[in-house]
Amino acid sequence: MASIRQDDRQHGLPDFRNLGVTARIVVALNLLAFGVALAAAPEWTRALDGFAQSAALLEPPLIASLLVLYFASPWLGRLPYAAACGAVLALALALTALTHWALAELAGASMTRALALAAAATLVLLAYLRLHLRAFSPALAEARLQALQARMRPHFLYNSLNAVLALMRRDPRRAEQTLEDLADLFRALMSDARSLVRLGDEVALLERYAAIEQLRLGERLRVTWEIDGAPMDAMLPPLVLQPVLENAIYHGVEPGTGRGDVLVRIERRGERVLARIENPHRPRETGLRGGNRMALDNIRERLMLFFDAEARLESRVEGERYLVEIELPYRTGAA
Amino acid sequence: MSEVRVFIADDEQPARERLKELLADVAPGLATRVVGEAANGVEAIERLPASGAQVMLLDIQMPGMSGLEVARHLAALPEAPAVVFVTAHDRHAVEAFELNAVDYLMKPVRAARLAAALRKALAAGPMARARLERVAPGPRQYFSVPERNRIALVPVREVIYFKAELKYVTIFTRAGEHLIEEPLVALEREFADRFVRIHRNCLVARGAIRGFERAAGGEEEPHWEVVLEGVAGRLPVSRRQWPVVKELLAHRKD
Numbered sequence: 001m002a003s004i005r006q007d008d009r010q011h012g013l014p015d016f017r018n019l020g021v022t023a024r025i026v027v028a029l030n031l032l033a034f035g036v037a038l039a040a041a042p043e044w045t046r047a048l049d050g051f052a053q054s055a056a057l058l059e060p061p062l063i064a065s066l067l068v069l070y071f072a073s074p075w076l077g078r079l080p081y082a083a084a085c086g087a088v089l090a091l092a093l094a095l096t097a098l099t100h101w102a103l104a105e106l107a108g109a110s111m112t113r114a115l116a117l118a119a120a121a122t123l124v125l126l127a128y129l130r131l132h133l134r135a136f137s138p139a140l141a142e143a144r145l146q147a148l149q150a151r152m153r154p155h156f157l158y159n160s161l162n163a164v165l166a167l168m169r170r171d172p173r174r175a176e177q178t179l180e181d182l183a184d185l186f187r188a189l190m191s192d193a194r195s196l197v198r199l200g201d202e203v204a205l206l207e208r209y210a211a212i213e214q215l216r217l218g219e220r221l222r223v224t225w226e227i228d229g230a231p232m233d234a235m236l237p238p239l240v241l242q243p244v245l246e247n248a249i250y251h252g253v254e255p256g257t258g259r260g261d262v263l264v265r266i267e268r269r270g271e272r273v274l275a276r277i278e279n280p281h282r283p284r285e286t287g288l289r290g291g292n293r294m295a296l297d298n299i300r301e302r303l304m305l306f307f308d309a310e311a312r313l314e315s316r317v318e319g320e321r322y323l324v325e326i327e328l329p330y331r332t333g334a335a
Numbered sequence: 336m337s338e339v340r341v342f343i344a345d346d347e348q349p350a351r352e353r354l355k356e357l358l359a360d361v362a363p364g365l366a367t368r369v370v371g372e373a374a375n376g377v378e379a380i381e382r383l384p385a386s387g388a389q390v391m392l393l394d395i396q397m398p399g400m401s402g403l404e405v406a407r408h409l410a411a412l413p414e415a416p417a418v419v420f421v422t423a424h425d426r427h428a429v430e431a432f433e434l435n436a437v438d439y440l441m442k443p444v445r446a447a448r449l450a451a452a453l454r455k456a457l458a459a460g461p462m463a464r465a466r467l468e469r470v471a472p473g474p475r476q477y478f479s480v481p482e483r484n485r486i487a488l489v490p491v492r493e494v495i496y497f498k499a500e501l502k503y504v505t506i507f508t509r510a511g512e513h514l515i516e517e518p519l520v521a522l523e524r525e526f527a528d529r530f531v532r533i534h535r536n537c538l539v540a541r542g543a544i545r546g547f548e549r550a551a552g553g554e555e556e557p558h559w560e561v562v563l564e565g566v567a568g569r570l571p572v573s574r575r576q577w578p579v580v581k582e583l584l585a586h587r588k589d
Contacts, residue, residue: 155396158423159347162443166353216347254346257375257398 012130013076013084016069020308021129025066028128029121033058036117057114060099065092085126092122153250163216178215181208191238196306198333199266199273200232202241206264209242213249221253223262230266233332234273237306241266243295244277244324251292252279252322273328281322296324303328338368339457342388342416344379344405346397350442354392354421354449361450376400377477377488380408384485388416390456392440395422403428403471407464408479408486415461419452431470437462474525478506480513489513491529495565496539497522509565533561533580534573541583547572 014021037050068091069076076084096118100111160182167175188205191197210223245264253260263278296315303311303326312327341358345351351372358367371386373379376397383391391409395402406418420439422428432439438452477488493508499519506513523532530538545562548569559577560569572580 154424158442159350162353162423163347163349165443166349166356169356170352216349218348220346254396255398257346257377 012081012133014126014129014133016066016073016076018308019310022066022070023309024129024132025125026062028125029058029062030055032121032124057100057103060103061092061096061118064095064099068095088126089119089122092118153246156246156250159216160212163212167215174215178212181212184208185212185242188238188242195238196235196333197238198232199230199234199236202236202238203227203230203232203266205239205242206245209245213253217249217253220256220259221249221262222259223264226263226265226267229268231268231273231330234268234328235331235333236273236328237302240299240303240326241275241277243299244275244326247292247295248277248279248322248324252282255282256280268330271330273330275326275328276323278321278323281317281320299326338366339453340370340387340389341367341453342371342373342379342383342386342391343369344373344376344383344391344397344402345394345421346374347394348374350394354444357444357446357449360446361453365450365453367453376402376405379405380479380486380488383409383416384412390417390419390453392419392421395420395425395428400476401471403467404475404477406462407467407471407475408477408488410461410464410467411479411481411486412484417456417459417461419456428470431472435466435469437466437470474529478513478515480506480515487513491526494530494540495543495563496537496570497530499536507566531580531583533576534571535575537570539563539570544584547580547584 016022033054034047034051037054038047041047041050069088072087072091076087079087093115096114097111100114160178164175164178164182167178184205185208207225210221214221214223241264245262248262249260253262260280263276265276265278267274296313300313303313307329310329313324315322315324317323343351343354345354351374355369358369361367370388371382373382374397376399379391379393379397380400391406393402393405397405402420402422406420409415409418420428420432420437421442421444422439423442429439431437438455440448440452475491477490478494480487480489489506489508493510494506495509496507497519498505498507502516503514504517504519504522506515519536519538523530523538526538529540529542531541532538539561540563543563543565545564547559547561549557550560550569550571551557558574559572559580561572561580562569
């Protein structure tokens with residue numbers, strides 16, 4: 001999944017490599033099975049027995065299907081929607097038949113009934129996941145708007161322009177460079193929020209942003225970069241890290257008269273990308289500065305749109321430090 | 336005309352440089368001399384009195400103490416400077432300025448606007464304290480104690496209790512006592528969520544309350560006394576305030 005715009009997402013086939021999608025399939029099918037058992041049995045206890053029996057029949061083909069779908073996902077994505085659905089249905093039926101044949105003697109259930117149930121469940125799930133995907137697309141446009149409107153603080157913009165004006169006569173070169181950095185920041189802000197960007201580009205943006213803040217705040221700001229282990233080819237939604245750094249400086253450095261240390265650490269841990277941004281915690285001075293929660297909620301929402309349950313954003317206070325951690329699945333543009 | 340003495344307070348060094356450049360630009364029409372600079376609110380209060388500045392260019396968003404609060408404290412000086420507020424983007428402050436007809440500058444500042452604002456501020460002179468209080472609503476972070484040509488600051492969070500005597504209020508901190516000329520009622524209103532009234536003449540910091548003791552004085556009626564952290568003596572709670580104080584304590588225990 002290089003981009004959320006890719007055709008497989010647009011025509012409605014779910015991303016079978018996504019943990020959230022997988023979880024939804026498992027939960028929905030078990031709920032269906034439980035509903036059927038409940039409807040068929042006159043009492044609670046017997047319904048539970050019935051559910052246990054059908055679960056024993058349901059789980060093996062379900063797990064097998066999910067495994068095959070995980071590996072077949074890129075190939076399915078290239079098929080037209082109808083053909084892909086046909087393939088998924090055929091796969092589910094084949095695996096049901098196979099496991100049924102292997103286990104039928106124990107359970108003594110009818111093969112035709114199992115196949116009919118599997119077909120119905122597969123079609124219902126495909127329709128549900130398509131609706132779910134559709135329901136989230138307008139939210140994507142909304143999230144993009146939010147990203148544009150809420151992102152850059154006017155306070156930062158005017159103060160940066162003021163700083164550039166101050167440089168204009170004394171250090172024209174640095175003024176030029178700062179305007180270029182500002183232009184890059186704006187390009188990122190105006191960019192299409194639906195496409196993924198390389199981590200390397202987001203890190204470059206962080207550095208440009210930090211350079212502007214450095215100019216304004218001078219010795220009061222010290223940023224430590226621990227990004228040697230960052231997988232620069234990882235793909236992530238745009239402007240996920242920059243607003244966090246902006247918050248760190250706005251809440252953690254600007255309200256203090258002394259020096260504020262900010263840490264940016266990005267690393268890869270197996271198949272996960274872990275980013276951590278730390279700043280001094282100043283509960284007393286920041287009483288009047290709101291807006292941190294909103295920015296983090298905005299990022300969390302966008303992460304969810306792209307990665308569903310596979311991404312995580314957490315913020316907490318540890319001693320005198322306030323830290324935000326973002327965890328993403330490591331995906332490269334090629335996959 | 337002699338040079339106008341200007342003091343610049345802004346936490347961003349490039350912003351201070353920019354103002355100095357602009358002052359140089361307007362020099363042919365309005366000669367100025369920068370007599371002092373500060374990078375935060377507390378520094379501004381320490382340095383301004385000795386600078387002899389006639390007018391102050393005061394940034395609003397500064398660490399430690401906002402420009403609005405700086406102006407309130409400096410208004411207590413016998414020779415308070417005229418103030419021109421500068422802001423990059425503070426919607427609340429701008430609204431308050433408009434409402435109270437206070438002139439202000441927006442960053443980035445233009446030279447012509449700067450000259451006009453300086454002239455206007457010099458003509459109008461120091462702003463009345465009451466007007467500044469209207470512009471800067473909300474509790475202060477410091478109390479100012481005017482001393483000879485300087486202003487001592489007492490952080491509000493260090494205050495343990497206030498006691499009113501005649502027209503003065505005494506502030507008690509762990510370090511000592513200070514006299515200020517503010518009515519207790521106004522203090523009670525401004526810091527309602529930090530201090531509680533325990534007696535007609537006394538406000539105590541909620542956070543400093545350690546407990547209560549029943550005092551059975553010889554001829555006096557028995558009454559409650561509050562035990563405060565950092566203070567050896569006990570303070571009497573009036574019968575009228577006791578229910579309020581008791582209620583507060585009950586809430587704190589949940």
